[in-house]
Amino acid sequence: MHRKRSLIHVRLLAIGILSIFGSLGCSDAQRADVARARESRTRHRLSIPPLMTPETGPDGEKIFHLTARSGETWFYRDQPTETWGYNGSYLGPTLRATRSDRVHVRVTNDLPTATTVHWHGMSLPGSMDGGPHQTIPSGETWEAKWRIDQPAATLWYHPHVHRRTSEQVYRGLAGLFIIDEPRRNPLPFEYGVNDLPIIVQDRRFDDARKLVMKRGFGNVVGPLGDEIVVNGTRLPFSEVVHTLVRLRILNASNSRVYRFHFDDDRKFSVIASDSGLLRSPVLVRSLQLSPGERAEIVVEFEAGETTMLQSSDPDLGMGFPMERLNGGSDRFNVLEFRAAVDLTPVSPLPSNLVTIERIDPSQAEIERSFVLGEFAEINGQGMDMTRIDVSVRLGSTEIWSIENASDTFHNFHIHLVHFQVLEVNGSPPSGHEAGWKDTVQVPPGSTVRLIARFDKVGTHDAPFMFHCHMLAHEDAGMMGQFTVMP
Ligand code: C2O
Ligand code: CU
Ligand code: CU
Numbered sequence: 001m002h003r004k005r006s007l008i009h010v011r012l013l014a015i016g017i018l019s020i021f022g023s024l025g026c027s028d029a030q031r032a033d034v035a036r037a038r039e040s041r042t043r044h045r046l047s048i049p050p051l052m053t054p055e056t057g058p059d060g061e062k063i064f065h066l067t068a069r070s071g072e073t074w075f076y077r078d079q080p081t082e083t084w085g086y087n088g089s090y091l092g093p094t095l096r097a098t099r100s101d102r103v104h105v106r107v108t109n110d111l112p113t114a115t116t117v118h119w120h121g122m123s124l125p126g127s128m129d130g131g132p133h134q135t136i137p138s139g140e141t142w143e144a145k146w147r148i149d150q151p152a153a154t155l156w157y158h159p160h161v162h163r164r165t166s167e168q169v170y171r172g173l174a175g176l177f178i179i180d181e182p183r184r185n186p187l188p189f190e191y192g193v194n195d196l197p198i199i200v201q202d203r204r205f206d207d208a209r210k211l212v213m214k215r216g217f218g219n220v221v222g223p224l225g226d227e228i229v230v231n232g233t234r235l236p237f238s239e240v241v242h243t244l245v246r247l248r249i250l251n252a253s254n255s256r257v258y259r260f261h262f263d264d265d266r267k268f269s270v271i272a273s274d275s276g277l278l279r280s281p282v283l284v285r286s287l288q289l290s291p292g293e294r295a296e297i298v299v300e301f302e303a304g305e306t307t308m309l310q311s312s313d314p315d316l317g318m319g320f321p322m323e324r325l326n327g328g329s330d331r332f333n334v335l336e337f338r339a340a341v342d343l344t345p346v347s348p349l350p351s352n353l354v355t356i357e358r359i360d361p362s363q364a365e366i367e368r369s370f371v372l373g374e375f376a377e378i379n380g381q382g383m384d385m386t387r388i389d390v391s392v393r394l395g396s397t398e399i400w401s402i403e404n405a406s407d408t409f410h411n412f413h414i415h416l417v418h419f420q421v422l423e424v425n426g427s428p429p430s431g432h433e434a435g436w437k438d439t440v441q442v443p444p445g446s447t448v449r450l451i452a453r454f455d456k457v458g459t460h461d462a463p464f465m466f467h468c469h470m471l472a473h474e475d476a477g478m479m480g481q482f483t484v485m486p
Contacts, residue, residue, distance in 0.1 A: 042235060043235045043236060043237040043336055044233050044234060044235055044236055044237070045233070045236070045237060045238075045239075046196075046230060046231055046233050046236040046237065046238040046335065047231050047232055047233045047236075048191075048192040048196070048197065048231060049091055049092065049093055049094045049175060049176065049197055049199070049231055050088075050093045050094070051093065051094050051096060051191050051192070052064055052087075052093035052094065052095055052096070054095075054097075054103075057104060059102075060102065061101075061102040061103065061104045061145070062097055062101055062102070062103045062104065063103075063104045063105075063106065064095050064103065064104070064105045064106070065087075065105075065106050065108070066086045066087060066092060066093075066105060066106070066107045066108070066117065066175075067086065067087055067107075067108040067109075067110055068084065068085075068086055068107070068108070068109050068110060068111050068115050068117070068159075068173060069084070069085065069086075069110040069111060070082065070083070070084050070089075070110075070111060070112070070171075071083060071084070071085060071088065071089030071090070072089055073085075073089045073090040073172070073232060075203075075205065075209065075229065075232075075234045076205070076209050076234070078209070079208070079209040080209070081205065081209045081210060081211055082210065082211070083171055083172040083211065084111060084168065084171040084172045084173050085172045085173065086173065086175055089172070090172040090232040091172055091173075091174055091175055091199060091231065091232050092157070092173070092174065092175030093175060094175060094176040094177070094178060094191070094197060095157070095175070095176070095177045095178070096177070096178045096179075096180065096191075097148050097177075097178075097179060097180070098148065098179070098180045098181070098182055099148050099149070099150065099151065099152070099179060099180070099181050099182060100147065100148060100149070100182075101147070101148045102145070102146075102147050102148075103145070103146060103147075103148060104143065104144070104145045105117070105143075105144045105145075106141055106142075106143055107136060107141065107142045107143075107144065108140075108141045109136040109137065109138055109139065109140055109141070109142075110138075110139070111138060112138055113138055113164075114135050114136060114137050114138060114161060115135075115136055115159045115161055115168060115173070116130045116131065116132065116134050116135055116136060116142075116159055116160045116161050117130045117136070117142070117144070117157050117158070117159065117160075118130035118131055118157060118158060118159070118160035118415075119144070119155065119157050119177060120155055120156050120157060120158060120292065120413075120438070121153060121155035121156070121177075121274060121275055121294075121418070121438045122146070122150070122155055122177070123149050123150045123416060123417070123418070123455070123456060124146040124149075124416070124456060125146065125456045125457050125458065125462070126416070126456070126457060126458025126459060126462035126463055126464050126483075126484070127458075127459070127461075127462040128144045128145065128146045129415055129416070129458070129462070129464060129465075130142075130144065130157070130160055131160050131415065131462075131463075131464065131465050132160055132161060132162040132385060132465070133385070133461065133462055133463070134462070135161065148179055150179065150275065150276070150418065151179070151181065151275070151276040151277070151354065151436065152179050152180050152181040152184075152276060152277060153178075153179050153272065153274070153275045153276045153277075153294075153418075153436070154176060154177075154178055154179075154197075154248040154250065154272065154274075154294045154296060155176070155177040155178070155179060155275075155294075156174060156175065156176050156177060156199075156250055156252065156294070157174070157175050157176075157177055158173060158174040158175075158252070159173050160465070162383075162385060163475050164475065165471050165474055165475055166213075166222065166223075166254050166471035166472055166474070166475045167213075169252070169254060169471060170203075170211065170213055170223075170254055170471075171211065172232070174199065174201075174250075174252045176197050176199065176248070176250065178248070185277070185350060185353055185354075186347055186350055187246060187271065187298070187349070187350075187353075188242065188244055188245060188246040188298065188346060189246075193241065193242070194241070194242040194244065194245050194246060194346065195245075195246045195248070196238065196245060196246070196247050196248065197231060197248050197250070198230055198231070198247045198248060198249045198250065198335065199230065199231050199232075199250045199252050200228065200229075200230055200249060200250065200251055200252065200253065200258060200289075200311075200334060201225070201228070201229050201230075201252050201253045202224060202225030202226070202227065202228055202229075202253050202254075202256045202332075203225040203227055203228075203229050204223075204224075204225040204226050204227065205227065213254075216325065217325065218321065218322060218325030218326070219325060219326055220322070220326060220374070220375060220407075220408045221255045221256075221257075221316075221326045221327065221408065221409055221470055221472070221473075222254055222255030222470050222471060222472025222473065223254060223255060223472065224255055224256055224326075224327050224330075225253075225256070228311075228332045228333070228334055230334060230335050235333075236335050236336070237335070237336040237337070237338055238335060238336070238337055238338070239337075239338050239339075239340060240301045240337050240338065240339040240340065240343070241339075241340050241343060241344060242301075242343055242344045242345075242346050243300060243301060243302075243343045243344070243345050243346050244298055244299070244300055244301075244346040244348075244349070245298070245299050245301065245337075246271070246296060246297070246298050247296065247297050247298075247299065247309075248272075248294065248296050249289065249294060249295050249296070249297065250293075250294045251289040251290060251291050251292065251293050251294070252291075253291050254291060254470070254471040254472065255291060255327075255470050255471065255472055256291070256327055256330075257288065257289070257290045257291070257314040257316060257327065257409065257441075258288065258289050258311035258314055258332075258334075259286050259287070259288045259311055259312060259313060259314040259315065260286060260287050260288075260289065260309060260310070260311050260334065261285055261286035261287075261309075261310055261311075261312065262299075262307050262308065262309055262310065263307060263308040263310055264307055265285055266285070266299075266300075266307065267283050267284065267285055268283070268284065268285075268287075268297045268298065268299045268300075269281035269282065269283055269284075269297060269298045269299075269349055270282045270283075270284055270287060270295055270296070270297050270431075270432040271296050271297065271298055271349070271353060272294075272295065272296035272353075272435070273293075273294070273295060273432060273433060273435045273436060273437050274293055274294050274295075274418070274436065274437040274438045274439055275418030275435075275436035275437055275438050276354070276356075276418065276435060276436040277296075277353040277354045277435065278353055278354075278356075278431070278432065278434070278435040279352065279353060279354065279355070279356050279434070279435065280351055280352050280353055281298065281349050281351070281353065282431035282432045284432065287432065288314055288315065288441070290409075290411040290439070290441045290469065290470075291411065291469045291470055291471065292411065292413050292438075292439040292469035293411070293437075293439045293441075293469075295432070298349055299337075301337065301339040301343060302339060302343075303339055303340065303341050303342060303343050304339055304340070304341045305339045306336065306337065306338050306339070307336075307337050307339075308333050308334075308335070308336050308337070309333075309334045309335040309336075309337065310331065310332060310333055310334055311330075311331065311332045311334055312330075312331040312332075313328065313329055313330075313331070314327065314328060314330075315328070315443070316328045316409040316443060316444075317409065317443030317444050317445065317446070318407060318408070318409055318443075318444055319407075319444075322407065326408075326409065356420075356434075356435055356436070358420065359397060359420055359451045359452070359453065361399060361422060361451060363397045364397050364398055364399040364451060365393065365396045365397060365398060366396075366398050366399070367398070367399040367400075367401060367449075368390065368398060368399070368400050368401070369400075369401045369402075369403065370400060370401070370402045370403070370412070370466070370480075371403045371404075371405050372402065372403065372404045372405065372406060372410045372412070372442060372468065372478065373405065373406055373478070374406045374407070374408055375406070375408055375470075375472070375473045375476055375478060376473065376476040376477040376478055377477060377478060378466075378467075378468075378478055378479070378480050379480075381480070382476070382477030382478075383467075383477040383478070383479040383480065383481075385481075387481065388460060388463055388481050388482065388483050389480035389481055389482060390466075390480065390481075390482035390483075391482065391483050391485070392454045392482055392483065392484045392485075393454075393484075393485070393486070394454065394455070394456075394457060394484050394485055394486045395453075395454070395455055395486075396453070396454055397451065397452070397453045397454075398451070398452060398454065399422065399449060399450070399451050400414070400419075400449070400450055400451075400452070401447060401448070401449045401450075402440070402442050402447065402448045402449075402450070403442075403446075403447040404442040404443060404444050404445065404446055404447075405445075406444060407444050408444065408473075409441075409443055409444065409470070410442050410443075410468045410470060410473065410478070411439055411440060411441045411442055411468060411469050411470065412439065412440055412442050412448070412466065412467075412468060412469075413438060413439040413440075413466065413467055413468075413469045414438060414452065414464070414466045415464035415465045415466065416454065416456055416458065416464045416484065417438065417452035417453065417454060418436040418437065418438050418452070419436070419437055419438065419440075419450040419451060419452035420434075420435075420436065420437070420450060420451050420452070421433050421434070421437060421440060421448060421449070421450050422449040422450060422451050423447075423448070423449045424446065424447075424448050425446050425447060425448075426447075437450075439469055454484045455484075456484060457484055457485060457486075458482065458483050458484045458485075459483060459485065460483055463481040463482055463483045464481065464482050464483075464484065465479055465480070465481055465482075466479070466480050466481075466482060467479030467480070
């Protein structure tokens, strides 16, 4: 705060200079109109990752096949880009299973290098987690089997190779894993029609349309792209044919934080956080998501209208000028919605979605504290594959307190568990953060206390990870390992 105040004159000077340039020629509003009209003609239909139909094994398990491979993707019309994907050239199919299903995923690595596939947000044993200890060498196949044991949620999968995660995700390796409940809520549920996967990533292309990772001057969060792709589509638009549409938004970017809102500032309902539905919908005008986080929102549309999902000025809490140099003043059009002239009416959102029992803090066996450093260490130590940082007793409940003692924006993700946020800087979390989460934002100077139950085994050979999900930080070593054992 004090740092911000002392620099306020610098900011005023900058604003003054910017507005002088801005007033030359046509007005900002005119310029924006022209740009938008031009852009809207060249938009591409949003691609929807295919929903994968599993085979059914003899004992009823659902069998999925994923093959990681390289390929070419047409982000631009003139030239393709070399990318990586699962079963395709960029991203991967959406996997879907119902609570208590047994799933079996066979992952083949056709890449020229080793990879892993981590099920982000999944409650499963450490040996199936797909972290840096479950490496799949080039040319080999890894079998992951587990039973779905958690509430309906939008999870995702991505590589988790020691020191190579950011590069592999950037090339295109990521996909969604949707979990359903046998008994569903009356929510929009038609995949790709009124229940849309929205995988948001920032990318940078050079003149030859090659993907490049670049860090600008003063960048400490990690490489930022200057273009947005949604489900691998540049400049996307989506047609709307229902009055209510559910968006399952995943921030699958390496380092970019988004503050999503619509260009007309309409309200929308947040119905789910990372690991499940909220108790009831929370009405907001904007929603900030950091890398790895998901949210499900429901948006109401009127016949014939067009509206733009945008991201502007995410609050990184880094102060001037670092805030700006790390994406804090960036603005993007993310996805245009074009509503048909006739919309199919959808029943209104239920006011109660699920019951969420608060985990009682007095059940916690221990409170641990984690201090995030500038960009490569937690509690003063960098990631070491041979060191176990935390040993948790199987079946126990713990409180973890995460403090960001640095000037850099971080978040914090824990494998295996979904947690509840107890406090953010001493206050209860806001409505949309009061449900189940697995990744939480921890801006500079803040402390987040969370509580979780640890109920799957992770041994010394197959421990779980906790880390910052800003991928450059994670790869630099801002990660630790924990076992869960009786
Ligand atoms: Cu999204 Cu350790 O992962
Ligand atoms: Cu994870
Ligand atoms: Cu970080």
